[in-house]
Amino acid sequence: MALTRAFRETIYRRAQRDAGYRKALLTEAVNAYLGGDMAAGKAALRDVINATIGFERLAAELQKPSKSLHRMLGAGGNPNMANFFAVLQVLQKSVGLKLTVRAA
Numbered sequence: 001m002a003l004t005r006a007f008r009e010t011i012y013r014r015a016q017r018d019a020g021y022r023k024a025l026l027t028e029a030v031n032a033y034l035g036g037d038m039a040a041g042k043a044a045l046r047d048v049i050n051a052t053i054g055f056e057r058l059a060a061e062l063q064k065p066s067k068s069l070h071r072m073l074g075a076g077g078n079p080n081m082a083n084f085f086a087v088l089q090v091l092q093k094s095v096g097l098k099l100t101v102r103a104a
Helices: 007-017 019-034 038-051 054-062 066-072 081-095
Strands: none
Touching (some): 019 081
């Protein structure tokens, strides 16, 4: 059976209408990142950004160039902790979520 929409477009559309889905996307992105799968975590963060506030608005909030954020969260990027948590803080506010870390 052929798909009528691209997978990412489906994710973005659902994120636009479903607050719980947006929260789950951000939670999964952070869990992947903190679980050691930085590639999956960065990819998921890019999806969250694109599905919610977009890179331009994130750049304005952080007072950083959009290109810098794209590079930082790209496949070869390596955001430092300050940048990672700054991005995370803006996304939590935008999504309406407050993440906490617990030892497993």
